[in-house]
Amino acid sequence: MNFTRGGAPAILELLARMNADNTARGMMRVAPQMFDVSKESDATLNLYGLKRDDNKSFAWQCLVARRLVEHGVRVVELIDTGANDNWDAHGNMEEHRPKARRADLPLSALIKDLKQRGMFDETLIAICTEFGRTPFSDGAGRNHHGTAFSCLLAGAGIKGGVTYGETDEYGLGIVSQPCHVHDYHATILHLMGIDHTKLTYRYGGRDFRLTDVHGKIIPEVLA
Amino acid sequence: MNEEHRVNRRQFLNYALTGCATTMLGPVTKLCLAAELHNGHPLAPKLTHHPAKAKNLIFVFLTGGFSHVDTFDYKPKLQQDHGKEIPAWENTTQPAMGSPFNFQEFGESGLMISELFPHLGGVADDLCVIKSMHTDLVEHFQATLAMHTGSATVPMPSIGAWLSYGLGTENLELPSYMVLCERIPYSGSQVWDSHFLPPVHQGVRVIPGDEPVGNLKSPARSLKLAELERIMLHDANELHARRRPGDFGTACPNER
Numbered sequence A: 001m002n003f004t005r006g007g008a009p010a011i012l013e014l015l016a017r018m019n020a021d022n023t024a025r026g027m028m029r030v031a032p033q034m035f036d037v038s039k040e041s042d043a044t045l046n047l048y049g050l051k052r053d054d055n056k057s058f059a060w061q062c063l064v065a066r067r068l069v070e071h072g073v074r075v076v077e078l079i080d081t082g083a084n085d086n087w088d089a090h091g092n093m094e095e096h097r098p099k100a101r102r103a104d105l106p107l108s109a110l111i112k113d114l115k116q117r118g119m120f121d122e123t124l125i126a127i128c129t130e131f132g133r134t135p136f137s138d139g140a141g142r143n144h145h146g147t148a149f150s151c152l153l154a155g156a157g158i159k160g161g162v163t164y165g166e167t168d169e170y171g172l173g174i175v176s177q178p179c180h181v182h183d184y185h186a187t188i189l190h191l192m193g194i195d196h197t198k199l200t201y202r203y204g205g206r207d208f209r210l211t212d213v214h215g216k217i218i219p220e221v222l223a
Numbered sequence B: 001m002n003e004e005h006r007v008n009r010r011q012f013l014n015y016a017l018t019g020c021a022t023t024m025l026g027p028v029t030k031l032c033l034a035a036e037l038h039n040g041h042p043l044a045p046k047l048t049h050h051p052a053k054a055k056n057l058i059f060v061f062l063t064g065g066f067s068h069v070d071t072f073d074y075k076p077k078l079q080q081d082h083g084k085e086i087p088a089w090e091n092t093t094q095p096a097m098g099s100p101f102n103f104q105e106f107g108e109s110g111l112m113i114s115e116l117f118p119h120l121g122g123v124a125d126d127l128c129v130i131k132s133m134h135t136d137l138v139e140h141f142q143a144t145l146a147m148h149t150g151s152a153t154v155p156m157p158s159i160g161a162w163l164s165y166g167l168g169t170e171n172l173e174l175p176s177y178m179v180l181c182e183r184i185p186y187s188g189s190q191v192w193d194s195h196f197l198p199p200v201h202q203g204v205r206v207i208p209g210d211e212p213v214g215n216l217k218s219p220a221r222s223l224k225l226a227e228l229e230r231i232m233l234h235d236a237n238e239l240h241a242r243r244r245p246g247d248f249g250t251a252c253p254n255e256r
Helices: A012-035 A042-048 A058-070 A093-116 A181-191 B008-021 B027-037 B076-080 B118-122 B140-149 B159-167 B188-192 B223-243
Strands: A075-079 A123-128 A149-155 A162-164 A174-176 A201-203 A206-208 B056-061 B085-087 B093-095 B103-106 B111-114 B127-134 B177-181 B204-206
Touching: A012 A058, A012 B223, A042 A058, A042 A093, A058 A075, A058 A093, A058 B056, A058 B177, A075 B159, A093 A123, A093 A149, A093 B118, A123 A181, A149 A181, A174 B127, A181 B127, A181 B159, B056 B140, B056 B159, B103 B118, B111 B118, B140 B159, B140 B188, B159 B177, B177 B188
Parallel strands: A075 B056, A075 B177, A123 B056, A162 B127, B177 B204
Antiparallel strands: A123 A149, A149 B127, A201 A206, B085 B093, B103 B111
16 A cells, blocks of 8 residues: 555654564565675685685675675665774874785775676775875874875776876875865766755755765766 | 565566566656655655766775875875975975885776785776875864765765665665674764764664674564564554554554
């Protein structure tokens, strides 16, 4: 039956509860299968560098991301570490090495896996961070640097093997084609079929959007 | 009670939807059918503003601010001038620090990537490196929020929540936005929050390990029993709603 058609007011609270029940039931039935990678082939597990009993590593996260996208989850986010012991290398740049070792192979595997399953053309991958680091030292490490940093895009609608924008000879400032965080967001939304200036929500008396009053799509990165 | 007898109409619509996906019916018809199929579910697929290149997004957040000059933005001059004073902020200088990592060209495109990411180097020809990112914030909590929500001052929904709101999702048995993270990031769950958007768009956190999402295992003895109970509850709710069309007062009397 349908509670919402024909202009009659729906029993909204009950409908919401029934939707929530169904989602919870769907989660109980489907989600455990999503997280169980034991039926993946040896070839796939090897591609990600994942041991069969591993249900925790970043490689597991990347493989589960593919499985979730395969089953229609619109947005999957992977966060590699937490608010400590992360890429925040103030003391020593060598601290980057274990983090990179953890992320590098699984991320490349995710791209290869999506390609071999024909999903790379309809999945957008954004690999990003919150800011970069100074070209000068802070001990043997580097300090925070918001003026210039690098982020990646790959997959659906993205030109591969290209760079966009340029920093100066030391990587301190931007000399051409700046891309603000809002521009990055606008470009992602564009590729997902959304005009970032039109996706609004009225709250507290005005229309809000992800990019506020900013954001421009970066056409040069589009395939 | 047999599930198959209950969903004949739904199955019909499902077939119709699958069928029309490959035939001449326009996108509007398809989406109307999809909404019908999902009983007007708030996460039912929605029409895009223009044809989408990407159906899904995988948003990978490497936490803490990885160094661009040690990964994807090769600066030979920085290597050469290691130890020299170079211009820094507002007429000050600082000693340059060359990268301790070696860079090499990868793929036909010849992207320069450091030894930290040899495997990503292997797929260099699929990568677009934006070397000119900039943000207004240089503190982790704020910059992490900005990267997710565009704002570090006013609480705003995450990009994943916005996309869920704008696009709906294809599988209503799973959340539209799922966040896999073992440890809490800077700014905590605010980074996947829906804030003023309906909470159905909020990211669901998945914690890698033995229990990725809490309470997925039913307390009922068997799945069969749990399923029968669920169907009974659903039917009771449906009957209740059908007998009281538009009656808000009797919808959930205990909570009013």
